[in-house]
Amino acid sequence: MDEALKTLEHEFRSEPGSFLLGLRSDLVWDRDGFTRLEKAMRAVCERSQGAEELPRWLAEGYYHVATDVPSWTAHPHFPRPEPAEYFDACIERLTDLADWFFRGEHVYIEPHTWPEL
Structure with missing residues (x-):
């Protein structure tokens, strides 16, 4: 199992330190x-397209x-991280990644660069 899948397994099981x-x-x-978590989800989406x-x-x-x-x-x-734009972008990213995973392609026009959060 590669590193991204190991990370997701650790996260999705909500293991200590996740x-x-x-x-x-x-x-x-x-x-x-x-x-x-986000980088591992993105890596798996890329491979699962x-x-x-x-x-x-x-x-x-x-x-x-x-x-x-x-x-x-x-x-x-809930003690949300600051600034609010960072938190909002994180929630949007999780939704975008799930959409990409299930559809097999993301909704962005290529070439697309995923900004670091």
Whole structure:
């Protein structure tokens, strides 16, 4: 299993030290953890483009991240990272990545560069 898949397996299982576990249980938005998750999701999307079949655990993970992270962080008392533009861009990125994963292509016109968050 390559590094991106290992990272996603760690994240999607919400294992100790994962961005998702910290977010859900400790209400902490770990910027480095988010970057690791986002880059791994993007790498897997690139490799999965046009695939006819997707592993269930990956599909469940992408769905979970795209639906639950916005829900968990929507609470008015959730300590969102600053600036607000960064946080909004992160939530949008998760949605875009899930869309790309399930459709097999992203919605951006090529050549597209994914800005660092």
